[in-house]
Amino acid sequence: MPKSATLRLENFLPYLVNRVGVALVERYSREGLKAHKLTIDMWRVLAALADNGGQRQIDLAAATSIETSTVSRLVTRLVRLGLVTRGRSETSSREVIVALSATGRALVKKLAPVALRLEREAASGLSPKEVKLLKVMLRRIYRNLAAPKRRR
Secondary structure (H helix, E strand, C coil), rough: CCCCCCHHHHHCCCHHHHHHHHHHHHHHHHHHHHCCCCCCCHHHHHHHHHHHHHCHHHHHHHHHHCCCHHHHHHHHHHHCCCCCCECCCCCCCCCEEEEEEEEHHHHHHHHHHHHHHHHHHHHCCCHHHHHHHHHHHHHHHHHHHHHHCCCC
16 A cells, blocks of 8 residues: 555654653553552642632533543542542532642642653653743744634
8 A cells, every 4th residue: 555645644743742641651650650650630620620620520621621521530549539529619519619639739749740751751842942832832833733723
């Protein structure tokens, strides 16, 4: 079968992004998360809570790019592990707020340096300016894909 003139896998942006993501998830799981029986999605919830404080599950879903129903299941597991708490919102008795427990905060503090070390390792050979630009571009690409499709 002849090579495609329009798509070369080794130069295809979605493939390259996925390949980097898979490699980082595998390493972080092995070097940090596995010992604590955490998945990468559980880590994303913990990191979002550490970064933004207590939030509604729907807000966690948006912050982590995880489906709301999946976030609900993850939060239930994290509550059982004693890493997060659920409580009523101070502004609305109908809203439930998820927050890190003291144990969860301590675990994030322990695991964050591993994540940051892997980020530095992944970006080795890039200048700080290149890393900043790469992050700007990846956020833009995400917005392009996550935005509702416009009719032409």
